[in-house]
Amino acid sequence: MNILEIENLTITHAETKIVQSLSLSVSKGEWLALAGESGSGKSVTAAAIGGLLPNELNISGGSIVFDGNNMTRLTEKKLRAFRGKGISYVFQDYQGAFTPFLKVGRQIDEMLKVHTSLSKPQRKQNIVNMLERSGLPGERVYGSYPSQLSGGQLQRAAICAAMILKPKLLIADEPTTALDSITAASILRLIADLKSETHCAVLFITHDLRHVKKYADSLAVMLNGELAESGETKAIFENPCHPYTQKLFSSIPSLRKPPKRLMTIQR
Numbered sequence: 419m420n421i422l423e424i425e426n427l428t429i430t431h432a433e434t435k436i437v438q439s440l441s442l443s444v445s446k447g448e449w450l451a452l453a454g455e456s457g458s459g460k461s462v463t464a465a466a467i468g469g470l471l472p473n474e475l476n477i478s479g480g481s482i483v484f485d486g487n488n489m490t491r492l493t494e495k496k497l498r499a500f501r502g503k504g505i506s507y508v509f510q511d512y513q514g515a516f517t518p519f520l521k522v523g524r525q526i527d528e529m530l531k532v533h534t535s536l537s538k539p540q541r542k543q544n545i546v547n548m549l550e551r552s553g554l555p556g557e558r559v560y561g562s563y564p565s566q567l568s569g570g571q572l573q574r575a576a577i578c579a580a581m582i583l584k585p586k587l588l589i590a591d592e593p594t595t596a597l598d599s600i601t602a603a604s605i606l607r608l609i610a611d612l613k614s615e616t617h618c619a620v621l622f623i624t625h626d627l628r629h630v631k632k633y634a635d636s637l638a639v640m641l642n643g644e645l646a647e648s649g650e651t652k653a654i655f656e657n658p659c660h661p662y663t664q665k666l667f668s669s670i671p672s673l674r675k676p677p678k679r680l681m682t683i684q685r
C-alpha cells in the first residue's frame with residue numbers, strides 16, 4: 419500500500435510552472451531517491467508534501483495523498499498535526515533545524531510534549547536514549563546549545579528530532595551535502611538503521627548517486643519540473659532510458675576503478 423501518492427502535481431510561481439504534472443508514489447517502508455538537475459523542483463515538491471511551500475508558490479493542480487489524506491485540501495492546523503508525527507523532515511541546513519538560544523534537549527522535548535502524554539522524566543529518558551542510539555553522548559548533547567555541537571553531531575541530533583515520534587515518512591532533503599564524506603556516510607547509515615527499526619518510508623533528495631545505488635529501493639529523476647524517469651533503482655542503473663538519466667550516470671565518479679595510466683610529473 420502506498421503511504422504517499424502524488425498525482426499530476428503542478429506548482430506555480432506567478433505564471434511560471436515550477437513543477438509540472440508530477441506523479442510519484444512511495445509505498446510503506448520504501449526508500450525512494452529523488453535526483454535530478456539543480457532547480458528541477460525536488461525541494462519544492464518535498465516542501466509541498468508537508469504543506470511547507472512558501473506563500474509565493476501555489477499548488478495549481480493535482481493531488482498529494484499522504485496516508486489516505488489529501489494534503490492539498492487540509493488547513494494549516496491539520497497540516498501541522500501531520501508534521502512531526504506523520505511526516506518529518508531533515509534538511510541540508512542542520513544549523514536551521516534548531517533555534518540557537520535553546521538547548522537541544524529542550525527543543526526535542528517540545529515535540530514529545532505536544533504529541534505524547536509522557537511525563538517529563540520519561541521524555542528525557544526517551545530523548546537521551548535516542549541520542550545515544552544515534553551515536554551521540556546523550557546527556558551532554560541533551561544539555562548543549564546547538565553552537566556547542568559539530569556539524570555532524572547537529573545533523574545526528576536533527577535526525578533524532580525527526581525520528582523520535584516514529585513518523586511514517588521521513589523526507590530528507592540533501593541531508594549530507596554540507597558534511598564531509600565520512601560523516602555523510604555515517605549519517606546515511608544512521609537513517610538506514612532508523613528506517614529499518616521504525617519501518618518508515620524515506621523520500622531522499624540527493625545529488626550523490628552512489629548513495630542512491632546503495633540505499634534506495636527506487637529512483638525518480640526530475641528534469642525541468644517534470645519526471646524524466648522513475649522505477650526500481652537496480653533496473654534504472656542497469657538500463658537508464660532517458661538521455662538525462664544516462665548523462666547523470668556517466669558523471670558518477672568511480673571510486674573503484676583507478677585510471678589505467680597515472681600521469682607522472684617530470685623533474
Ligand SMILES: Nc1ncnc2c1ncn2[C@@H]1O[C@H](COP(=O)(O)OP(=O)(O)OP(=O)(O)O)[C@@H](O)[C@H]1O
Nearest residue numbers: 431436455456457458459460461462463472474475
Ligand atoms: N520561493 C520561491 N520563489 C520563486 N521561485 C522559487 C522559490 N523556491 C524555488 N523556486 C524556483 O523553483 C525551481 C525549483 O527549485 P527547487 O529548490 O525545488 O530545485 P531543486 O531541484 O531542489 O534544486 P537543487 O538540487 O539545486 O536544490 C527553481 O527554478 C527555483 O528557482
